[in-house]
Amino acid sequence: MGLGWKDDEKPHVLAVDDSLVDCKIIEKLLTNSACNVTTAENAHGALELLGLADGQQNFGNTVSNVNTIITDYSMPGMTGYELLKKIKDSPTVKEIPVVVVSSEDIPTRIEKCLEEGAEEFFLKPIRQSDVIKLQCRLKEFGNPSDEGEDDLYKDI
Amino acid sequence: MEVGQMQRQWVDYTKSLFLEGFLDGQFLQLQQLQDESNPDFVVEVVSLFFEDSEKLLNDLTRALEQPTVDFKRVDAHVHQFKGSSSSIGAQRVKNACIAFRNFCEEKNTEGCVRCVQQVKHEYYLVKSKLETLFAMEQQIMAAGGSIPMLELNF
Numbered sequence: 001m002g003l004g005w006k007d008d009e010k011p012h013v014l015a016v017d018d019s020l021v022d023c024k025i026i027e028k029l030l031t032n033s034a035c036n037v038t039t040a041e042n043a044h045g046a047l048e049l050l051g052l053a054d055g056q057q058n059f060g061n062t063v064s065n066v067n068t069i070i071t072d073y074s075m076p077g078m079t080g081y082e083l084l085k086k087i088k089d090s091p092t093v094k095e096i097p098v099v100v101v102s103s104e105d106i107p108t109r110i111e112k113c114l115e116e117g118a119e120e121f122f123l124k125p126i127r128q129s130d131v132i133k134l135q136c137r138l139k140e141f142g143n144p145s146d147e148g149e150d151d152l153y154k155d156i
Numbered sequence: 157m158e159v160g161q162m163q164r165q166w167v168d169y170t171k172s173l174f175l176e177g178f179l180d181g182q183f184l185q186l187q188q189l190q191d192e193s194n195p196d197f198v199v200e201v202v203s204l205f206f207e208d209s210e211k212l213l214n215d216l217t218r219a220l221e222q223p224t225v226d227f228k229r230v231d232a233h234v235h236q237f238k239g240s241s242s243s244i245g246a247q248r249v250k251n252a253c254i255a256f257r258n259f260c261e262e263k264n265t266e267g268c269v270r271c272v273q274q275v276k277h278e279y280y281l282v283k284s285k286l287e288t289l290f291a292m293e294q295q296i297m298a299a300g301g302s303i304p305m306l307e308l309n310f
Contacts, residue, residue: 021204021240028189028197074235103239125182125243128189 016071043078073102088117159301183245231260
């Protein structure tokens with residue numbers, strides 16, 4: 001699971017939002033920016049797709065090679081912040097950049113997400129310029145975890 | 157009516173929706189996202205918004221009819237409505253939702269009931285305007301024309 005991606009490969013983004021309207025829009029914004037997109041309606045669905053759900057038995061639906069996760073903050077059940085924490089606590093997926101989006105401009109909210117390890121925080125409605133800015137930021141990362149990945153699989 | 161005239165009417169109508177505050181820049185963003193790979197994108201998103209909104213309005217009305225009003229629940233619905241209307245650029249609906257949230261915070265039932273009416277009013281207005289707009293687009297396409305690219309300098 002690399003952070004960066006090769007130029008001829010499309011980044012795979014997991015978008016999490018309980019609003020069908022916003023999900024559709026973010027999906028289009030991302031596909032217009034040459035990304036492959038998987039969507040989830042809530043945090044639990046996202047965790048299942050990442051193979052992280054508590055007591056998960058069925059891994060048939062998990063997605064691989066997620067380069068970035070974009071999640072709404074306010075979601076029923078588990079919030080985007082709690083999802084962020086779960087991802088950052090997990091040895092398997094903590095390196096995946098997580099972007100939090102919210103319709104509310106609350107500085108303490110933004111701070112705590114960034115402190116918890118969110119890559120970026122965007123205010124809704126997201127625009128094409130936000131997605132482009134994000135892509136540039138993520139490409140700058142390069143591929144530091146590629147080395148880590150080799151080590152992980154070395155002895156298998 | 158010939159295509160050129162239909163297109164000019166469409167442009168004038170769209171401009172009026174912006175000038176009268178029914179739509180804001182976010183709607184333009186959606187139009188700009190639409191392309192040949194998904195030529196019905198705007199109609200699809202707006203249809204989702206209509207479906208979402210009808211449900212939210214029902215939930216809101218019911219929540220306010222309860223003997224003890226759960227203002228947190230009402231506020232959650234309004235927050236959602238504010239979000240989706242903002243995402244499609246339905247400015248007047250969004251503003252009505254913003255005002256609504258103030259009454260939720262004050263736990264003012266009467267104020268909230270008035271707000272639901274106001275939000276409903278704005279919603280049905282913009283719904284009707286958008287349906288008219290889409291019907292015009294259908295006519296233009298049926299006549300073999302294309303939808304003009306809108307460049308608004310506000």
